[in-house]
Amino acid sequence: MLAVVQQTLGITAPVFAMLFLGVALKRVGWIDAAFINTASALVFRGTMPTLMFLGIIKADLQTALRPALLGYFVLATLACFLLIWGWAIWRCPKVDRGIYVQGAFRGNNGIVGLALATSLYGDxxxxxxxxxxxxxxLCYNVLAAMILAIYSQDAKSDPWAICRSILRNPLIIGVVAAMPFAYWQVPLPDWLMTSGQYFAQMTLPLALICIGGTLTLATLRASSGIALSSSLMKMVWQPLLATLGAWLCGFRDADLAILFLYFASPTAAASFVMARAYxxxxxxxxxxxxxxxxxxVLTINVGLLLLQWAGWI
Known part of the structure; x- marks a missing residue:
């Protein structure tokens, strides 16, 4: 278990380092609001769609396709999304409702979930x-685009406008565009892949620096109540309910652990980028x-310990 704790810290510590770098750069005046606006737009429209495109085309869809596991994840994600949305309608101001829901269900699976799954279960x-x-x-971006469009102060909230918002979302376009390449294993030129990786690798540092640049003590105080509630949903209630549901559906060992890690991952930096875009x-x-x-660092390791203690993984 100590090795897992160290692995989790190894993944989350660089994230905090970039967040604090953003705070420091804003404090000394090396970045400002104009930079944050421009960088956030670049991430949303360019680097993050490229990162998602490359991530999907590298996946071997035909070899690792697990219909039951994938189907459960989609249904559990949708169920949690609807439960969180219902709770937000009751407990959260309308103006912040979209941000609350997105933060409570959208996990950083590409960084935390996948890295821990690979560390624990290898190939x-x-x-x-x-x-x-x-x-x-695909699931997270469609649901996030929908909920943000519904509660956006600038966008129309009729069904057609919401559909157009989803279809025009650069992150969703990047995912859909990658699917034919991944399914039929269409090779891309090496120079193009390398250039794309250079561009995509800017995503996380830029997004985290922008997040750090927006953080102030006043912001933390003003947002603390709603943020804590959304964070509890994301880190405690969603993984608890979704993992228990997976166990009741018969998932065990590595499959159950991987599902837990994906549901228990912290909120993705993409949620900040999309919040700015909307x-x-x-x-x-x-x-x-x-x-x-x-x-x-605490909830993932406690969750794994409890699953091992129960003999489920």
């Missing part, structure tokens, strides 16, 4: 986790990312 964790990550990207409360989104990333 099996990598193959199953990669295919699951592709499905995660003119939502991006400061609240930033605080949720920070709280859930910090909590992940």
């Amino acid at each position: 099996y964790g990598l193959s199953v986790g990669s295919v699951l990550a592709g499905l995660v990207i 003119n939502g409360n991006h400061q609240l989104a930033a605080v949720i990312v920070v709280i859930t990333t910090l909590a992940a």
